[in-house]
Amino acid sequence: MRRIDLKNVQAARLNTIRYINRQIVLNYVREREPISRAEIARETALQRSTISTIVDALKIEGLVEEIGEGESTGGRRPTMLRLRMAGPVAIGVAIRPTRIVVATSNLAGSVIEQEEFPSDPDQEKTLQLVIESVRKFSERNRASIEAVGVSLPGLVDPATGHAIYVPHFKWRDLPIEQRIAAATGLPVTIDNDANSVALAELWFGRPEVTDARDFILILVGQGVGTGIIIDGQVYRGERGAAGEFGHMIVGAEAPVACSCGNYDCWEAFSSERAALARYQKLCEQQEPETLTFAMLVDRALDSEENAKAALIETAHYLGIGISNLVVGFSPEVVVVGGEISRAWPLIEEALSETIERSVRRGLPSARILPSTLGANPSLLGSLSLVLASKFAAAFAA
Amino acid sequence: MRRIDLKNVQAARLNTIRYINRQIVLNYVREREPISRAEIARETALQRSTISTIVDALKIEGLVEEIGEGESTGGRRPTMLRLRMAGPVAIGVAIRPTRIVVATSNLAGSVIEQEEFPSDPDQEKTLQLVIESVRKFSERNRASIEAVGVSLPGLVDPATGHAIYVPHFKWRDLPIEQRIAAATGLPVTIDNDANSVALAELWFGRPEVTDARDFILILVGQGVGTGIIIDGQVYRGERGAAGEFGHMIVGAEAPVACSCGNYDCWEAFSSERAALARYQKLCEQQEPETLTFAMLVDRALDSEENAKAALIETAHYLGIGISNLVVGFSPEVVVVGGEISRAWPLIEEALSETIERSVRRGLPSARILPSTLGANPSLLGSLSLVLASKFAAAFAA
DNA sequence: AAACTTAGTTCGCTAAGGCAACAAACTAAT
């Protein structure tokens, strides 16, 4: 029941019907593999002959492959289908404050080759490092690589391909999409890291998340980012500014300054930097500046009291912001991503406690879950920018 | 770029293509009337022959009519089309705390006949009054009336057709959709009043609003309701609980109790009841209990100082809640509806002042506009429940 | 008056799903 947007709508052509059904069949193969033609026909109520024609086309395109026969249920045994596993199809570039990760993956999102290197303070040098790495992977897999996805820790306009403002690198209005596309000859998609990770959760997360049509991802890192999924797509709001919840005011006198310079933003209370600052303060005797957040989590998991206290206080503030979002969106799920999710057993209680406070008279409360995307969520996010576009619906209304 | 929901998706059939194009053509006629077949063909890039076939079908269905010829642009003069104006097609029922309005309208949402009567404290009697009124209109327009829309001031589950909880009437889990449908033999759609009014703004509001894909409607009445439009559709969240922003905590010691009994909800600070309580307090000498909010607005417009002060303080709290929502959703527009919008010149400053406070570093701020739906927004809302379903896209992904 | 233009219709063509029939391959009962 969506209002048709006449400015963007595409009328249906004769091939539209085939395109729609092709995407549906492709998604059945992706989500229910291994699956037979006959079962897809039963589920979609399309004719078996129609499914066969579509599967033939998907096989020729290299998206789907047959993997032998399944069990008989009283008749001829079905031919089982799955996504084609071999061959890298996407390159993902995760630009993070200190380190940059570039990798190739197959259709299912499994990483095939991966490379990691530190960023350079100089904008041009960092960009050149990225371009060289992408070019290397692309040349090694001529023909099979179709596109590049790039995730950035900052404000991004995916429509124009410009990085509007990336605090850590002090990038302003950098046309990074065009730069990489021109240098590699490949199509490039860029997005904010939180949006990318939200997309990765939507397509490659645990079932509770991928089954949800509406959820919110909180990405805790140097800052705090949010990615909002509504009706199975990233919600951007006007000028892509939705998701800038990191700058919600949740108090005063935060332990560190926000990336925007203020001391009252949610990010200044809940980021990895905030947790580290709390730990430094608790320890009094000076901890070295080189202490990373990963090390802090390790110490907390080793039951070091100060480390645990710093994390729990950070989780408390994280919870305050989450409760604001839950009241607003009534999402099915809230996913917390970033290094902090490794410490889930320690912080879970502090998180849910704060959120319970905001549960009001019978309104459903969302489930709070840690991310399951592993050590490099923003890499999977950047890959998702490419992979999701192959499976998503780009049709109608 | 939406993820396909395999549990709800409908595969495309041969007639899907026709249905999609039919809805597109219908919406061109609605939004751009008067318009010719040839112009629709140019805009959609469909063949003139295709448009002609579709328009013929729409004429036979009684949705579209010809209204003579337009101006020549150097060749044969075009035949202009518009929505069929004659004949009521929808019945709308706006159930409000004190009065109930029932009306018929044509396809364009113009009210044709209208009836208003007070509600009865008894649940069954009120329901019987509504059913009798609907039946009268329906019998008077045999054949042409297609469906009934009902808007309610409370928690509603449009999926099951139950009024979950309507505070003013103390209705709990009332299957009102089935009751009216059974008694009148017509299809019935129900929804929350704020959602219905948001839908009316989306389809029948001023251009700044109907052109927006994302906006928020704030409906100020006995309570404060919110309707959220995202990507041209009502966002409901899990179990339809999105839009219950009225229960956001924005302070303590509100002038009146919220419908939920608490004194810290946004609704308790910003509703018509809150404004009346403020006025009573300012006047000290007892104002009669029968003073309505409409009278308060009239007095304020007559420059009575106490009335103005009560409204401005109410607007101040209204603004606090709105700024929370703006930060979260980054909508293009926020529309304020209800009696209070009549006092716009008085409250505009108080509203925008509060909202400016929350505008952070370059993030776009939404435009705040009064509703233009007239004296009975929830009536137009209930009619929209029927009319929108005729024009909306119910296809694909 | 002749040459263009634009609008709307007619008619055969093509793409793609529907449907029925059929062969292949299996299970289960006699």
Add this chain to the structure above:
DNA sequence: ATTAGTTTGTTGCCTTAGCGAACTAAGTTT
């Protein structure tokens, strides 16, 4: 072991609906 019944996948003809070209109607411009 034979026969009957199921399930899968394919083949070929039918129908739907957009495409495109040709045609008529009705205007404007030179």
